[in-house]
Amino acid sequence: MSEDTIRLVTIGRILRRRWRLLAVVAVVGALVGYGASVLFPPxxxxxxxxxxxxxxxxxxxxxxxxxxxxxxxxxxxxxxxxxxxxxxxxxxxxxxxxxxxxxxxxxxxxxxxxxxxxxxxxxxxxxxxxxxxxxxxxxxxxxxxxxxxxxxxxxxxxxxxxxxxxxxxxxxxxxxxxxxxxxxxxxxxxxxxxxxxxxxxxxxxxxxxxxxxxxxxxxxxEAAPTRLQLIVAGALLFFLLAVIGHLAAARMSRRLRTEAEIAAALGSALLGTVDVPGERRVQRPTGRGPRAWVRRLLGLDTRWDLPAPQSSGGETGRQLRYRRVCTRLRTQLPAARGLLVVVPDGDEIAHRAAGQLVAEAGSDPSPGSSGRGCPALRRVGVSVSRPLVPDRDTESGAVVVLSAGSWTAEELAGIAEACADAGHEVVGTVVAGPVLARPARPAGRSRDRAVPALAVGDGAKGGSG
Missing domain, CATH: 3.30.1890 (Bacterial polysaccharide co-polymerase-like)
Known part of the structure; x- marks a missing residue:
């Protein structure tokens, strides 16, 4: 059960991300109220x-x-x-x-x-x-x-x-x-x-x-309750029940939200948190068929209880977080030849973070150079319902990359057991979170701003000469 306090921002998030579903539920409640007015004459x-x-x-x-x-x-x-x-x-x-x-x-x-x-x-x-x-x-x-x-x-x-x-x-x-x-x-x-x-x-x-x-x-x-009153009461009642249902579901949710809880569920140490730049709108899963279309229409294909992404600190700050993760891996496993990067299926943010982490590890200095390089990383996606990790070959361990607030302790324990069955020890956990990327400045604008500084420099230099 989540112990987060129910605040107005939570209700506002429900109204903002579930307004289509709430509108449909209110219409259904109005129809129920109209049906009640037909059964009970004025x-x-x-x-x-x-x-x-x-x-x-x-x-x-x-x-x-x-x-x-x-x-x-x-x-x-x-x-x-x-x-x-x-x-x-x-x-x-x-x-x-x-x-x-x-x-x-x-x-x-x-x-x-x-x-x-x-x-x-x-x-x-x-x-x-x-x-x-x-x-x-x-x-x-x-x-x-x-x-x-x-x-x-x-x-x-x-x-x-x-x-x-x-x-x-x-x-x-x-x-x-x-x-x-x-x-x-x-x-x-x-x-x-x-x-x-x-x-x-x-x-x-x-x-x-x-x-x-x-x-x-x-x-x-007509005497109360009139037909209009029954319709309005039905719509309002169903709307409130839908909001209360969302709050109760969030209150009873067992998904882990903190880095410490996630690391404890996997039985490993926390290597760090990384940022994944994305759009302001939540990434929607791609699906086909009538059921997927209905879920997309009502907004049920996105999570409403996840907080809004924070602003990013820039590309330099994001790369620094990935480098620190590679540094911790290089420090903890100096002789490791390779590691598996295990990512749960359906976690788009974790998949993007794992790809960036693999790319950052590949750009690290190789073991043959003057510095000790990061172990080679290979990304592997596993199903949460029936996790299956490849058997141990050249890799000597596994790193689990996932996003917060998406998985329960039982699901993460299943991933850890799958790694153990394949002979991989979970050496660390990386938690990924979405951030809002800052819009890139046009090159012409930055060039125009740099021209006066160069002109001043040239003028000063020519004056001194």
Whole structure:
């Protein structure tokens, strides 16, 4: 598993090198979202408001909201609407009620057409008002209304009788008449207080007044999620999954990226790192056939997790790195007659580096000269899946040349075992990396810049002479 921190530059590299694949994945996600919108038909939602008169506590409003969305109310609304193929149980999933500020119950209905959504909300609101009035006692049942009304009539008659008795009594001439008038007034006051308490205790007089605040508005747009929202959500979801998949693959990658890890996997010493000049665009493998064409079209034929090539230090610096590798080989193996340069197949950068290394070793002084020359090098390509190295002949060892971030420890161990089976000891490892070659300056421009210096020199010389 790679321990590299996921940074914005990594995501930017994914977007830059995999934009074609991400675009195709986003289009597929949009098509999936469109398919989901076809499977789930559009829905329309509207609301009707019911005003509750009087003073209500919060928990009482919540109770009224639950009553508005209960089966007792919705089933009555379903029976009144009589929609074909729609039962009360199905409508209960489409109706909701919430308690809003100001003693208002907001009843929402959802249907497949705007007209049906409006009818459903209005009918449920109407049935809720009727049902709540019946619970509170405000109904048309004559037996329920006869008791309180008869009691009020009796109280009125009693008040009239008390008035008649008070007028018939001797108006204050005797003590008995004064006491009688006082007792009659006390009786009148007690009756009035009892009627007031009865009116206050009657729920129909305080909380049965519910009013539907007009018909529900006909919806003009679909309820969420709309078809456009599903399409956008599908494209965005697939796009994010593709990016996360790339990051997870890079996180779980076992390819070796550092020189120390590569040398340890091959069981040899690191001879050095060399630079291979190349273009800014990553080298694409050549392949034919529909599969290769699709991979090239989507950008899957190039590695996205490799860092961008750094600027080169110039041809002199690159040659110096190859010379140092030859020097280390000459120092470690002074008597070696020849070495194999083993390069994994498919590693274009390593192949170019191996060719340059072989050319540099050939230009070294020969053993017969005054200095000890670099051992003769012969480049050999091996398959990583089934590595096979030529048997030992004139060579006395092998040098493995490869690029960083391309191979796992198991693959490199297989190459080392193949070298050992052929009788070659891996004497060193060379890691190659791509760099951006500096553009060569035109010869005319450099010549023009050199002319003034020569002129100054000639003039100075002629002046001194």
């Amino acid at each position: 829905r329309y939602t509207t609301s009707a408001s019911v005003l509750l008169s009087g003073q209500w506590e919060e928990r009482e409003l919540l109770t009224q909201g639950q009553i508005a969305a209960s089966s007792a109310v919705v089933d009555r609304a379903a029976a009144a609407l009589a929609w074909t193929g729609v039962s009360g149980a199905e409508l209960r999933d489409r109706v909701s009620a919430t308690a809003a500020d100001g003693n208002i119950i907001k009843i929402s209905g959802t249907a497949d057409t705007p007209q049906r959504a409006q009818q459903l909300s209005d009918q449920v609101a109407k049935e809720f008002v009727t049902f709540a009035a019946r619970i509170a006692g405000d109904s048309t049942d004559p037996e329920a209304e006869a008791g309180p009304e008869a009691l009020r009539q009796k109280v009125v008659q009693t008040n009239r009788r008390i008035t008649d008795l008070a007028e018939a009594a001797d108006p204050g001439r005797t003590v008995e008449s004064v006491q009688a008038r006082t007792e009659l007034e006390k009786l009148r006051t007690a009756l009035l207080e009892a009627m007031n308490k009865l009116d206050e205790a009657d729920p129909a007089s305080t909380k049965a007044g519910m009013v539907v605040m007009g018909p529900a508005a006909r919806p003009t747009g």
